[in-house]
Amino acid sequence: MAPKKEISKEILDYISKLALLELSEEEQEDFINQLENILNYFKKLEDLNTENIEPTRHPIEGLKNVFRDDIPWKSLSKRDALKNAKYTKDGYFKAPKVIKDKN
Numbered sequence: 001m002a003p004k005k006e007i008s009k010e011i012l013d014y015i016s017k018l019a020l021l022e023l024s025e026e027e028q029e030d031f032i033n034q035l036e037n038i039l040n041y042f043k044k045l046e047d048l049n050t051e052n053i054e055p056t057r058h059p060i061e062g063l064k065n066v067f068r069d070d071i072p073w074k075s076l077s078k079r080d081a082l083k084n085a086k087y088t089k090d091g092y093f094k095a096p097k098v099i100k101d102k103n
Contacts, residue, residue: 007035020098 012032016023023031078091087094 006039007032020100 009028009032012023012028012035016028016031082088082091082093085093
């Protein structure tokens with residue numbers, strides 16, 4: 001008997017809307033299968049005996065701050081920053097709309 005699908009088409013539709021993805025029927029089937037494989041892998045991890053394993057706080061113990069000092073320097077002028085932009089408007093970068101109307 002095949003295992004029960006945990007990722008339904010409705011769940012995938014909800015996830016794809018949140019991610020602003022428009023998926024074809026074929027892509028939907030592929031994504032459902034890939035998400036199912038990921039969930040099945042995590043289920044295998046549930047079977048591991050971790051009773052005497054101390055929690056890991058960080059994969060590299062003893063790691064020190066590796067950030068550089070924040071040293072201010074002269075930045076680009078607005079004109080220089082915009083000179084290679086394909087689209088500008090009123091002295092700013094112009095980008096395509098990414099949030100769709102709810103219609």
